[in-house]
Amino acid sequence: MPKDVEHRTGLSRTLYEEFRARIADGTYAGGAPLPSTRALAVERGLSRATVSLVYEQLAADGFIESRAGAASRVAVGAAQAGAAGRAKHARTRPTAPDRLAGSLSAIGRHIASLKLGDPSPTAPGEIDFVYGPLSGNDFPTLTWMKALRAVERQRSRRLEYEDPRGNMELRRALQAHLSQARGLACSVEQLLIVNGSQQALDLCARLLVDPGGSVVVENPGYRMAHHAFEAYGAKLLCADVDSHGLVTERLAALGPAQLAYVTPTHQFPLGSFLPIARRRQLLDWAAERRAWVVEDDYDSEYRYAVRPEATVQSLDSRGCVIHVGTFSKTLSPQMRLGYMVLPVALVGTFADAKRVTDRHAATGVQRALARLLEDGSYDRHVRRIRRLQQARQRALVEALDRYLGEEVEVQGAASGLHVVAWFRGLPATAERALVDAARQQGVRVHPIGPSFHPSKARPAGQRSAGLVMGYALLELDTLEEGIRRLADALRQLCR
Numbered sequence: 001m002p003k004d005v006e007h008r009t010g011l012s013r014t015l016y017e018e019f020r021a022r023i024a025d026g027t028y029a030g031g032a033p034l035p036s037t038r039a040l041a042v043e044r045g046l047s048r049a050t051v052s053l054v055y056e057q058l059a060a061d062g063f064i065e066s067r068a069g070a071a072s073r074v075a076v077g078a079a080q081a082g083a084a085g086r087a088k089h090a091r092t093r094p095t096a097p098d099r100l101a102g103s104l105s106a107i108g109r110h111i112a113s114l115k116l117g118d119p120s121p122t123a124p125g126e127i128d129f130v131y132g133p134l135s136g137n138d139f140p141t142l143t144w145m146k147a148l149r150a151v152e153r154q155r156s157r158r159l160e161y162e163d164p165r166g167n168m169e170l171r172r173a174l175q176a177h178l179s180q181a182r183g184l185a186c187s188v189e190q191l192l193i194v195n196g197s198q199q200a201l202d203l204c205a206r207l208l209v210d211p212g213g214s215v216v217v218e219n220p221g222y223r224m225a226h227h228a229f230e231a232y233g234a235k236l237l238c239a240d241v242d243s244h245g246l247v248t249e250r251l252a253a254l255g256p257a258q259l260a261y262v263t264p265t266h267q268f269p270l271g272s273f274l275p276i277a278r279r280r281q282l283l284d285w286a287a288e289r290r291a292w293v294v295e296d297d298y299d300s301e302y303r304y305a306v307r308p309e310a311t312v313q314s315l316d317s318r319g320c321v322i323h324v325g326t327f328s329k330t331l332s333p334q335m336r337l338g339y340m341v342l343p344v345a346l347v348g349t350f351a352d353a354k355r356v357t358d359r360h361a362a363t364g365v366q367r368a369l370a371r372l373l374e375d376g377s378y379d380r381h382v383r384r385i386r387r388l389q390q391a392r393q394r395a396l397v398e399a400l401d402r403y404l405g406e407e408v409e410v411q412g413a414a415s416g417l418h419v420v421a422w423f424r425g426l427p428a429t430a431e432r433a434l435v436d437a438a439r440q441q442g443v444r445v446h447p448i449g450p451s452f453h454p455s456k457a458r459p460a461g462q463r464s465a466g467l468v469m470g471y472a473l474l475e476l477d478t479l480e481e482g483i484r485r486l487a488d489a490l491r492q493l494c495r
Contacts, residue, residue, distance in 0.1 A: 011046060015054045023063055023078050030076035034064060106211070111231045127482035128444040131269075131418040131470030132333060138388060138472075139332055140372075140381045147368040147377070164355040165347075166193025166339070167366035173373035174339060181379075182300065183310050184323065186341045192350055193361050197298060197326040197338040201228040201261070203353055204322060207346075208292050209234045209258050216260035216291075218246055220451035222268040225261055225296065238453045241267060245274035248281035259292045260285075264312050265300045269420055269451050269468045271412015279312050286320045293321045299329045301382050303415045304390045319343040327369065329417060329472075330382055337361060337369060389417060392471040392479060399483035407490065409464075418470040420448060423490070426465040430493070434465055437489040443482045445469065 022028045034040075037055060041048040055072055058064045066072045104112060122128045165171065171191045178184040194200045209215055211233035217226050219238035226236055237254040240247045245267045251260075262282065264274035274282075286293045295312045303309075313323040323341035331337075342350055354360065372378040393413060400408050400421060409422040426434065431447035438445045448466035471479060 012050050012054050012057075015044070015046070015051070016057055019054065019058055020063060023074055026079055028074045030074050030078060032074045033071040034073065036071065107232060110233055114227050114230060116227065122444060123442075126439075126442050126444055127478055127485065128473065129467070129469040129471065129482060130444065130446060130473065131468055133470075133473045134329070134332060135473050135475070138385055140377070143372065143377050143381065144331075144368065147371040148364065150371060151364055151367040162360040162363045162366075164192075164351045164360050165189075166191065166361060167363055167370065170366040170370040170373070173370045177373050177378070178325075178341070182297070183314055184341065185314065187344075189347055190342050190344060192340040192342055192347070192354060193366060194338045194340060194354070195336040195358065195361050196328060196333070197296065197324050198224065198228065199357075200322075200324045200338055200340045201225050201294070201296075202231075203340075203350055203357075204259065204261075204292070204294050205229045205232045205234065207349055207353055213259075214255065214257040216251065216254060216257045217453070218262060218267060219453050220269060220448065221261075221453075222263060222296070222298075223451060223453075226453065229259075229261070236453060238455075241270060241272070243270075243272055245272040245278065246282065248274075248278040248285065251282070251285045257289060257291050259294060261294045261296065262312070263296045263298065265297055265309060266302075266412075266416045268296075268298070269412070269418065269448060271414065271416055271418075271420065273309065273414075274312075276315075279315055282312065283316060283318070283320070287318050291320070295321055295323045297323060297325045299416050300325075301330055302386060302389055302417060304386070304393070305414050313341055319345060322346070330378075330385060331369075335365060337365060389472055392474065392476065393419065395476045395479045396469065396471045396483070399480045402480075403483050403487035404490070417472040418468055421467045421469055422463075423465045423467075426490075426494075428463050428465050431465045431467075433493055434467070434490065437493045438486050440492075441485040441489045443485040443489070445486060 019028070019034075028034070034055070035043070037048050037051040040046075041051045044051070055064065055066060059066045059072070062075055063078045064072050065075050168188070170193060171188045174191055174193075175186060175188050178186065192200075194203070205215075205228045209229060209232060213234055214237050215229045215234045216237045216239050217229070218241050220241065230236065237257055239254060239260075240250060245264060246262055260282065262274070264279060264282075266273065282293060285291070293312065293316075297311060311323055313321040320343065322343065324338065325341075326338035327335060328338070340350070369378070372381070396419065397410055397413055400410055407424055409424060411420040411422065413419050423430075423434070428449065431449050435445055435447055445467045446469075448468050451468065474482065
């Protein structure tokens with residue numbers, strides 16, 4: 001076979017297999033139009049004849065439909081056929097774990113062992129009391145678009161990498177905002193803009209904890225934070241939590257630790273507030289152990305009864321507290337914007353680590369947020385969204401009382417975007433059955449059990465079944481209907 005013919009054949013086979021794979025995995029959905037042969041040939045640097053040959057073969061095999069004068073489209077049902085062919089071919093090859101054996105680093109093996117999984121999508125008509133997502137209707141779309149357009153019109157003639165610590169306009173605006181809203185005193189240099197609080201925790205895990213080192217965490221607590229430390233080989237020391245948050249007088253008994261991760265303003269998931277005396281005990285423990293304290297201030301904007309209390313960082317005179325905040329709970333988790341207030345001694349190292357990780361957060365989004373902070377739009381939005389979330393929380397608590405009454409005890413209703421509902425008389429071992437029964441009624445609820453560290457969970461007989469119930473995603477009438485369905489599910493389960 002001539003070399004040029006052999007080369008063209010290889011290119012067409014590669015393109016053919018690529019299209020089959022993308023149809024099989026749903027990237028090209030049934031009925032979706034495909035690029036014209038001319039456009040695809042230019043994009044891939046191929047001859048138009050080669051692309052036409054591939055399209056003809058795909059059509060002959062039933063993967064696409066072609067009509068004269070119209071764009072070629074993916075055939076409806078082609079994805080299943082492609083997936084079946086891929087599955088048959090995959091049976092002749094090693095499974096994924098076999099292929100990975102021996103190829104992952106120690107960190108890779110730690111992450112694989114966490115088995116985080118993917119959340120299943122919410123079914124149509126299903127009411128989901130998930131914590132984390134916000135309602136798209138609450139986002140300040142017009143205000144945000146106006147800010148984005150303004151910063152785009154002022155685009156610099158020199159497009160270069162940003163300071164890894166974050167855009168200076170945003171850091172200055174954020175410094176003023178934190179001083180006013182949280183009583184937090186820091187310099188602009190101490191602020192580091194990150195891609196959400198999860199990146200902040202990842203940086204802390206990588207830079208402050210040795211593999212095999214110990215980290216104190218609340219139990220129950222925020223497991224995604226715990227996973228950030230576990231991923232790098234940290235050993236978790238689980239500290240008890242009561243109605244006043246972290247039980248600090250028991251910290252010394254846990255042994256040496258390099259870091260403590262805490263949620264003092266609104267303990268996750270129980271919702272308690274850490275009193276000033278315990279905050280000082282925590283700082284004394286950190287100074288004595290030469291340990292760092294990571295203060296996750298994840299939703300302090302939602303204090304419904306009183307003004308948000310002072311931060312642990314504002315009490316720190318020794319430079320051991322790292323304050324972490326996020327805009328995911330006030331604007332959108334999709335925005336991926338958070339911040340760290342770092343002790344002066346850590347600023348350089350964290351900035352360098354941020355630089356080698358992802359350079360910096362997206363500049364346009366940072367500048368738009370800076371405008372919202374500077375002109376008062378962000379504060380007005382927070383006041384509005386706080387009223388909306390308080391109304392949702394009140395509707396949820398009232399619905400729980402109306403439909404479940406003495407069967408349920410609500411905890412953590414003073415602030416935040418979720419409550420914990422404890423079901424009196426229903427043991428912790430029944431949590432999964434309650435979740436399944438609720439799903440049958442078209443409502444999705446989330447057990448509190450996974451918030452406990454698996455090796456330190458309380459015996460099932462020592463607590464009732466509990467649900468972590470978020471409400472920021474739902475409207476008032478939907479909240480009530482969801483609780484009505486949950487009550488029906490509970491009664492069916494008890495029968």
